[in-house]
Amino acid sequence: MSFWRHASRGVRSLLNRSAADRDIADEVENYFDEAARSLQSTGLSPEEARRAVRLQFGHVAGVQERVRAYGWENIADTFGADVRYGARQLYRRPAFALIATLTLALGIGASTTIFSVVNPILLQRLPYPDSGRLMIIWDGQNNRSDVTFGTYREVEARSRTFASLAAVGRPPLQPTLTTDAGGPERLEGQYVSANYFRVLGVAPALGRDFEAADDRRLAEPGVPFVALISDALWRRRFGADPAIVGRQVLFSETPVTIIGVLPRAFENVLNPSAEIWSTLRYDPALPLTGREWGHHLRMIGRLRSGVREEDAKRELDAIAHAPVAEFPRASWASLRSGFIATPLQDDLTRGVRPALLAVLCAAALLLTIACVNVTNLILARGIDRRAELTVRMAIGASRTRLVRQLLAETLLLVSVGGLIGVAVAYVVVDVVVALLPPELPRAGAIAVDGWAMTFACGLVTMISVLVGIVPALEGSRVSLRSGAGLRSTTPSSRRDVMRRTLLVAQVALALVLLVGAGLLLRSLQHLFAVPTGFEPANVLSLQVQTAGRRFRDPNATHQFFTRVVDAVRQLPGVSAAGTTNQLPLTGDEDIWGVQFESAPEAAAKENPEGYRHAVSPGYVEAMRIPLRQGRLLNALDVANAPLVAMINESFARRRLPGVDPIGHRLRIGPSPWFTVVGIVGDVRQTSLAVRPTDAVYVTNEQWTQFADGARWLVVRTTGDAAALTPAIRRAIASVDNGQPILRISTMEERVSASEAQRWFTLALFEAFGVVALILAAVGTYGLLSGSVSERVREIAVRTALGATRISVLAFVLRQGMSLTVAGIVIGLAAAVIASRFLETMLFSVSRLDAVTYVGVVVLLATTSAFACWIPARRAARLDPNVVLKAD
Amino acid sequence: MDATNTDVIQGTLDMLILKTLSLEPMHGFGIARRVEQISRGVFKVNPGSLLTALARLERAGWLDSEWRDTANSRRAKYYSLTRSGRRQLEAETDDWTRRAAAVARILKTEG
Helix, strand or coil: CHHHHHHHHHHHHHHCHHHHHHHHHHHHHHHHHHHHHHHHCCCCCHHHHHHHHHHHHCCHHHHHHHHHCCCHHHHHHHHHHHHHHHHHHHHHCHHHHHHHHHHHHHHHHHHHHHHHHHHHHHHCCCCCCCHHHEEEEEECCCCCECECHHHHHHHHHHCCCEEEEEEEECCCECCEEEECCEEEEECCEEEECCCHHHHHCCCCCEECCCCHHHHCCCCCCCCCEEEEECHHHHHHHHCCCHHHCCCEEEECCEEEEEEEECCCCCCCCCCCCCCEEEECCCCCCCCCCCHHHCCCEEEEEEECCCCCHHHHHHHHHHHHHCCCCCCCCCHHHCCCCCEEEEEHHHHHHCCCHHHHHHHHHHHHHHHHHHHHHHHHHHHHHHHHCHHHHHHHHHCCCCHHHHHHHHHHHHHHHHHHHHHHHHHHHHHHHHHHHHHCCCCCCCHHHCCCCHHHHHHHHHHHHHHHHHHHHHHHHHHCCCCHHHHCCCCCCCCCHHHHHHHHHHHHHHHHHHHHHHHHHHHHHHHHHHHHHCCCCCCCCCEEEEEEECCCHHHHCHHHHHHHHHHHHHHHHHCCCEEEEEEECCCCCCCCCCEEEEEECCCCHHHHCCCCEEEEEEECCCHHHHHCCCEEEECCCCCCCCCCCCCEEEEEHHHHHHHCCCCCCCCCEEEECCCCCEEEEEEECCCCCCCCCCCCCCEEEEECCCCCCCCCCEEEEEEEECCCCHHHHHHHHHHHHHHCCCCCEEEEEEHHHHHHHCCHHHHHHHHHHHHHHHHHHHHHHHHHHHHHHHHHHHCHHHHHHHHHCCCCHHHHHHHHHHHHHHHHHHHHHHHHHHHHHHHHHHHHHCCCCCCCCHHHHHHHHHHHHHHHHHHHHHHHHHHHCCCHHHHHHHC | CCCCCCCCCCCCHHHHHHHHHHHCCEEHHHHHHHHHHHCCCCCCCCHHHHHHHHHHHHHHCCEEEEEEECCCCCEEEEEEECHHHHHHHHHHHHHHHHHHHHHHHHHHHHC
């Protein structure tokens, strides 16, 4: 219990400082008395005895001081005194304190913010038990494809390395919920295999999990629809009523039994917005013409404990390349290209990892620049404080004591900066989250939390030492002789060299950041110059979800949308309108195998795929997708008419090279044959950076597999598209009031939103770059103006000896610019290397893009020149008469 | 945190204090005088080290202290050994005896 005694005694003596001090003082005095008395007994006079004791033991006060220094509370106390002294010092120099604190706050705030964003996504494990064993398995064809249900069944039965495998449907479950509590709401959900939650390692908080019996074939009679719901949905729409379990609720007018509620903390990383889950209910007989062979499942698996990733990959390879009779495969799911299996976390973060790492590096660069800047400020301040430190040393402070005190001051400075920085991070993190690409996994877990606080504290400690140690050692290097005059006229050359080196480093680092920002900016410029394949200006788009029993009749759905399009076309200001099942740049992905009746043998090997567009006549016109050949789909292409399709031009060129594509026949998945009647231009479907993807257009009426229940309405207007939103809403409501309208946005907004990740990276790089530029300018200015102040007499002598104003100006400018140039040269070399990390994020811009480098150099040089100009002009205006007489 | 001592072998001051106090409670100067007397002047104790050591031993729970009148009716801080102080003394004595014997053996064989 010695620790407690130490602690309690320490605290007691801290609380009762004077009593503790008196105690020690009395004891020491008493000791001296007794010593003197004992000497007296050998025959010395009291006076002699006291002197002898003094000679032997030193001064009473010295001994008291030494005894008093014992105990942790005294070290804490000295530290407290140092901090208080430091605070007074900073208070006396508000400009220095303010600039240094704000600089550090910027650096620490930026780093903490970015850390908060990166931590849950890249550093923390997925929020499931033993999540390191979760893998995702793709069909290897076309790089990465979703698997079919047939493939899932085969792998699940044959694999031994996975303890369990689950499948998640790509086509979303989007039921419309109408309860008494609120209006119709379209929910996001997923179709999953019955063991999905068990594979993740999550159990419902209420009710039960799916069982195999819930996942029986859809056509089987008497199997009710069941669903699990999220905690959020349960609270929002069902008032957190535990009796919801087992109750039937109408979803899209279909009775569904809610069997359970998931835990509040459950995060569904495969689709963060999902709130309802139901079972896939495929036909285990795997009919070749059914949806069981569509590539639209994601397959995740949990490795058996002790099984390594490589073992699983090897086994999957073996399964892919050794078909067995028991599991026949469809020709488009032959697994010829094998499987691609990766840890789930890596897969989820694959797209966003380069951007996040780049931004993290940028924040680290900014922090480094901030630290260099503050080190320089403290060094500069050390010159002013030489007199003070010399005095302190003269009255007996040891060098260690001075270093300790200077470090305490830095710690105070950095801590205040850190505190402001964390406060800034707290506010800014929401802004950054808003900038993040929407598809980011685990965005909900981003917060300035305990991890971020720990990170910030670590930063503060590290920076205090890094920033403090050099100036402290340098500052305490005062000798009584040099400081005796209490006013220095010759600059310490060591310190000067150090400050110049730091400034060069700062300029170089700023250049690296600016080059990064420049390259990203140029990439975005190039991207937005890319033709989208349609004309985005003055187009409003929104999704209408049909909900209700009557829409089970496909004709009712078609009629509803036809009437909506007609109603919208009547509106003043509308020049064209149409519908499609999937819209470019929205993230929609409805891809089907497209089989050409007479494909040349060269092209026949791969499995061609295309976006299936089920459109209304007028859609292509409203989007202004150009017609290249043949004719557009029109109102005559109805159910009983000959089946016709349009394809995009690069699809035609690749699949049917050298022949007239018009008149050729194709089928989409298991559909009947369509005749190609028209060729339209390529459209950027997924993003501006991704090459035009192949597409097939048919009319809704001729797509007889099913009727798309959710369709995009595209409206071209003569004026501002967004302004027409209320009128269009009213037009839709006039046809049917109960259908949810979703995702309203102009096409121009969609184009820029499609590059959210690049915007995000660019915005942060630009912000950091601008700050770095300002810090470099401030640093240059500070160094040079300090140098001018120190060399006032030298400059005055030069002027007195006949140097012209211009030559003095040039002299100072040269001094400053030579440092800038050195920084630029080093920075260029560093940028050439560092830009390699940005390469994956660039778009048709070389990482050595000359325009960027030249632009950045000019920007940095101009800013620097401006920062040098102010002190240079001050030097040139010095009056030698005044300066020299002042001494 | 430990005070260094130039006159007493490093690390033995604690043991000497404990040993001295095992006889009777004493004040600081009394301890110093006793150590010097018994060691016949081999060990000189300096007050800074001694009083710091006393504070440390008290914190460690091996000593108790109280202010009392001295023989010549002055007030002084008297230290006495606690039960765990006594145990510590035994442990340190054993340890010291073992080391001293070992050093003595080495010196003998060297000679």
